[in-house]
Amino acid sequence: MLYDTLIQPFAEFEFMRRALVGAIAIALGAGPVGVFLMLRRMSLVGDAMAHAILPGAAVGFLLSGLNLFAMTAGGLVAGFVVAFAAGLVARATELKEDASLATFYLVSLALGVTIVSIKGTNLDLLHVLFGAVLALDDQTLILIAAIATVSLLVLALIYRPLVLECVDPGFLRSVSGAGAPAHLAFLGLVVMNLVGGFNALGTLLAVGIMMLPAAIGRFWARDMTAMILIAAGSGAVAGYAGLLLSFHTSVPSGPAIILVAGVLYAISVLFGRVGGLLRQAFPGRHLEA
Amino acid sequence: MIGKGYAFVALALAGVLAGGSTAAQDKGAEKKIKVVATFSILDDLVTNVGRDRVEITTLVGRNSDAHVYSPSPSDAKLLADANVVVTNGFGFEGWITRLIKASGTKAPIITAVKGIKPRRMQGGESHERDQSTTDPHAWQSVANAKIYVANIRDALIAADPAGKAAYQANAAGYLGELDALEKEVKDAIAAIPAARRKVITTHDAFGYFKDAYDLDFIAPQGVSTETEASARDVAKIIGQIKRQDIPAVFLENITDPRLLKRIAEETGAKIGGTLYSDALTDDKGPAPTYIDMMRHNIRTLTAALTS
Numbered sequence: 001m002l003y004d005t006l007i008q009p010f011a012e013f014e015f016m017r018r019a020l021v022g023a024i025a026i027a028l029g030a031g032p033v034g035v036f037l038m039l040r041r042m043s044l045v046g047d048a049m050a051h052a053i054l055p056g057a058a059v060g061f062l063l064s065g066l067n068l069f070a071m072t073a074g075g076l077v078a079g080f081v082v083a084f085a086a087g088l089v090a091r092a093t094e095l096k097e098d099a100s101l102a103t104f105y106l107v108s109l110a111l112g113v114t115i116v117s118i119k120g121t122n123l124d125l126l127h128v129l130f131g132a133v134l135a136l137d138d139q140t141l142i143l144i145a146a147i148a149t150v151s152l153l154v155l156a157l158i159y160r161p162l163v164l165e166c167v168d169p170g171f172l173r174s175v176s177g178a179g180a181p182a183h184l185a186f187l188g189l190v191v192m193n194l195v196g197g198f199n200a201l202g203t204l205l206a207v208g209i210m211m212l213p214a215a216i217g218r219f220w221a222r223d224m225t226a227m228i229l230i231a232a233g234s235g236a237v238a239g240y241a242g243l244l245l246s247f248h249t250s251v252p253s254g255p256a257i258i259l260v261a262g263v264l265y266a267i268s269v270l271f272g273r274v275g276g277l278l279r280q281a282f283p284g285r286h287l288e289a
Numbered sequence: 290m291i292g293k294g295y296a297f298v299a300l301a302l303a304g305v306l307a308g309g310s311t312a313a314q315d316k317g318a319e320k321k322i323k324v325v326a327t328f329s330i331l332d333d334l335v336t337n338v339g340r341d342r343v344e345i346t347t348l349v350g351r352n353s354d355a356h357v358y359s360p361s362p363s364d365a366k367l368l369a370d371a372n373v374v375v376t377n378g379f380g381f382e383g384w385i386t387r388l389i390k391a392s393g394t395k396a397p398i399i400t401a402v403k404g405i406k407p408r409r410m411q412g413g414e415s416h417e418r419d420q421s422t423t424d425p426h427a428w429q430s431v432a433n434a435k436i437y438v439a440n441i442r443d444a445l446i447a448a449d450p451a452g453k454a455a456y457q458a459n460a461a462g463y464l465g466e467l468d469a470l471e472k473e474v475k476d477a478i479a480a481i482p483a484a485r486r487k488v489i490t491t492h493d494a495f496g497y498f499k500d501a502y503d504l505d506f507i508a509p510q511g512v513s514t515e516t517e518a519s520a521r522d523v524a525k526i527i528g529q530i531k532r533q534d535i536p537a538v539f540l541e542n543i544t545d546p547r548l549l550k551r552i553a554e555e556t557g558a559k560i561g562g563t564l565y566s567d568a569l570t571d572d573k574g575p576a577p578t579y580i581d582m583m584r585h586n587i588r589t590l591t592a593a594l595t596s
Contacts, residue, residue, distance in 0.1 A: 013524055014555050134523050135547035137554075246520035253520050 009247045018136045023239025029148030030193040031231035034214030039166040046207040052082040052105040055112015079191030133200040147196035158182040201254045212261040219272025322372040322449045328355040329569040333579045337463040342452045360388045368392035373448045378402040381425030399444040401437040426494045430501035431471035477587045478502045481594045489538040494566035530556040537561035537593040561593030
């Protein structure tokens, strides 16, 4: 019975196994990135970046149809340009990062829409850019896995300056020049993970699998490492449970995954060990010496 | 009042966008009546009835999806200038009511499906969610297309009584062609062994075809292209293909092919080719007219199912 509900769908259907592998790979890469975004108070940056990527992917689609390579390359180029330009402006001028990002992504979005309408097709782009987590082919899976691998390696490499920048950017700037390159590399990771995510979940929901697990992690750990582990883990659990939900009810798979993550988040808000509502109401005894 | 205001803005905008070209068109089309068709298949049917007495514009072009089209201000201008507007009906163009209102057009709005018995989407296999919706893809049965043609003929006669004889002659000739087409389709299906008359398509556009010609279609996406498939739908279809030994799956020109390719790979069913359901192709494609489309579909089906 339990086996039938929890495991049998994956044992019987290859598309379910592929979807699971894809969802877990995305969670592993995007979760940790999301934690850093959250700690740097850039939670909405993911959303802005997703909008910046969309036109690039759309242009790739217009030029060569539903071609994984063209759409991914288009999305990466658009995302990198926006992220780096916004990052540079924020570092070189008085304009804060959020403001410069907002301007760049809106310009990118407008440019994308213009190009699409000049080309004049009515095949609904948003629809094509819907994720197809149930239709992952070898190519797409390899791309997603590669992105997760690169993300983890790069994060390991820039971990120290990145953490320092989260807690005390002024101090980091005074002792080391590693801040700027680490920041740009990190923005690059955000773009890559969003592009990987949109192949499976669609541009809009890809942000969900990045930010929701990070917020969940925040409620269960104070320690950076633990937070990252919880984020990646809860993302993977949401992927697994969301696919099961979609299998047993008739909820579309992409939204199902994010909805499960939303439920996990609600539970964390209530019961989380760190700052959860119940915890605040009943703090427990103070430690006594 | 608001509608008029919007139409005026739309007119102004479209005028700016289109530049001088509108004036030139007006001159060239002195006598012709202006017909706006909502999508490419209606365009083709109107062309065959109206021939050189009408000037046709299509809102949703070839190879494009009319389920999720978003109209532009120039579309409102087209409607406002039209003498006749031809729509499919049965809720196929969900966006048309608002567009008509916004354009403030005085033209008669023709519903081409008038007189056709609507086909309710059955519950059951893959879309219990869409139980109560009407299947709008009525043109997939040639018998229904003949009703379309009759409706269009009557509408054109009403709008342009001087051309009555021409419209009647054109329609009669075209109806003859459709009769031949229907016979061809029936013969082709009859040649497929009854046990193999099952196929999978991307979205459920072939209900009328199924009823008229006794060929079973199963689709993961439901009747509109707007819905996203769930894991359960996909699993059901895979199970069904394996159980019933369904020989082939078919792609469509307007929908996302990735899911069907996955299903084909997983079940060993072969991809039988591309079917054209909701939109014609351009002149270079295999389905530039309604008759070509039906002929292409039936050939693709028989080729995959009889081999």
